[in-house]
Amino acid sequence: MADLPARTAARYAEDLVDAGLLQSHPTADRYRYHDLLRLFAAEQLAEEDGPEEISASEDRAARWTLRRATAAALHFEAEYGSAAVQGDAEGDPDPATAPVGSDRARAWLEEERAQWLGALRHAQSTGRHRQVVDAAEAMHWFSDATMDWELWAEVFLRATDSARALGSTREVAVQLNYLAWARNMCVFDYAGALAAADAALEAAREAGDELQVGWALGYGAGALQRLGRIGEAVARLRSSVARFAGLSCGESRLAELTALNALGQVLRMDGRPEEALAIHRRSKALCRAGIPGRPTVVSRAYLSLVSQCIGNDLAALGRWSEAEAPLREVLSLRAVNPVSFWSETARLELGVVLRHLGRHDEARQTLTAAHEALVRLNHPRQLEAAAELSTLEAAAAASRVRARDGAADRPGGSQ
Structure with missing residues (x-):
């Protein structure tokens, strides 16, 4: 915020602690004010700095925070470290202090959740739509590991609006698909999820992106399933599987596995567990064969999902003793990456x-x-x-x- 080198800012902060004007946080790597000093500091800010200087300082802080959040979230990307993932991203603003490894990256993202969400809002309000979309894109794998965070619906809605502002129809489709996922899985707004998936389907067709068409069909099917419209969900999922099977990239295999797993689950819910079991065994064979261009940890994650599906299929068939092993396998696989x-x-x-x-x-x-x-x-x-x-x-x-x-x-x- 002060536009100083990090080492200089740290020294000044310690000087303020020594003077009793700041307090070191007992656990986090941060400082805080006493309540009365906070009020005094706000008064001094209004008196001594003009609106332009305040705005510039806030903008620097928001840019820095969102850049770090984006870089931290990329640790959870399946192809982390590749040029394809890094793309045009700016990278961490201060590599010397950046969180190293997924555990530290996750800890930073959790501790600073309010800060980087505020930075995302600030970026959008000031027209930095590319940074908003890049941050949301970086977050999508991390969001999968934190589905209990309701904020994902806001993150992906803002990214959708920013993609529209950029005039990128394909990115609109991508962010709408993430939004449909968030409404389905994080806030349980199934009607809203269906609306987002339908809008994503329209944008994906306009952009000519078959991968996003398949995802939109799948996310729409998930919403329809939860709304009790099982027949429609099955039809969309069959179309989704067919779309993905016709593509050859590594991401399409992941997508095909996701759609197959979902199709089997809906068939089981519709009282067709034998069909579901056949679908899920097909999915497991794909997992065992490996996923082109993806590390083993990704195959293991999908294997745990399909093992859970198989356990539930066997339970639905009343084959209780057979159902136990695949469900225990799920817990064993997820113990490595819970x-x-x-x-x-x-x-x-x-x-x-x-x-x-x-x-x-x-x-x-x-x-x-x-x-x-x-x-x-x-x-x-x-x-x-x-x-x-x-x-x-x-x-x-x-x-x-x-x-x-x-x-x-x-x-x-x-x-």
């Missing part, structure tokens, strides 16, 4: 399988852990977990009654 939003749904489903296998103690422990985590994540399936725990307790109570009655009926039993 994503709570996904992992805990698999834990819930494993708990249901254990209940049906009559292993009530294991089921109770598993369902309790899943329920507590889903509540923390504000996941809609927390209600399902609570219901499963109630069903388990009712079954256990009934079993105790039967055991007591059986004992009473035996010679010498209690009367």
Whole structure:
């Protein structure tokens, strides 16, 4: 904000701490004011600096923050480090202090969430639409790992508006597809998700981008499924799979896997688990074969998704003993690269399988852990977990009654 070299700014900040005018934050790498000093500083700012100087300072801070957020988010991109990913991005504004590795990048993005979202808003309000779109594009893999963040709906809506301001029809389609995902998965606004997917489909067709056409069909299908329009969802997903299968890039294989997994899930919901199982086994074979141009960690992530689908297909067929292994495989695969939003749904489903296998103690422990985590994540399936725990307790109570009655009926039993 002061337009100083970082080392100079750090020295001045420490001088202010020594003078009792700033306080070091006890845990984060930042400083803060005492409340009264904050008020005094705001008064001095209004008296000593003009609107142009204040605006320029705020703009410098916003640019710096959004550049760092963009660079940090790229750590989660499947092709991180490649020239294709870096593209025309400016890179981190201060590489010497940049977070290194995905763990530190995630910690920075979480701690500074309010700051970089504010910087994104500032960038859009000041017409820096390219920076807004680039930041949102960089965020899309990271958003997949933080689906409990409601802010993604705002991020991708702003990026859509900025893409329109840039006149880029293809980027409008891309950001609308991300927006449809966010409304489906983060804020559970299924009508809004369908509207975004339909708009993405129109933009993708106008741009002649078959990959984005396929994604728009898939995201629209997800919304239709959640709205109970199963037949329409199946039709869109079949079209989506066909689009992706006709393409040859690495991203199209990822997209095809996503669409196949979703198609199988909708078929299972429609009471067709045998068809679903066949679809998901086809998807698993694609995962095992590897995904061109993508690291092993990506194949492993998709393998965990399809294993979860297979476990649920087998459970829907009543093949409980077979369903246990693929669901345990999911938790094992995700233990290496945990994503709570996904992992805990698999834990819930494993708990249901254990209940049906009559292993009530294991089921109770598993369902309790899943329920507590889903509540923390504000996941809609927390209600399902609570219901499963109630069903388990009712079954256990009934079993105790039967055991007591059986004992009473035996010679010498209690009367």
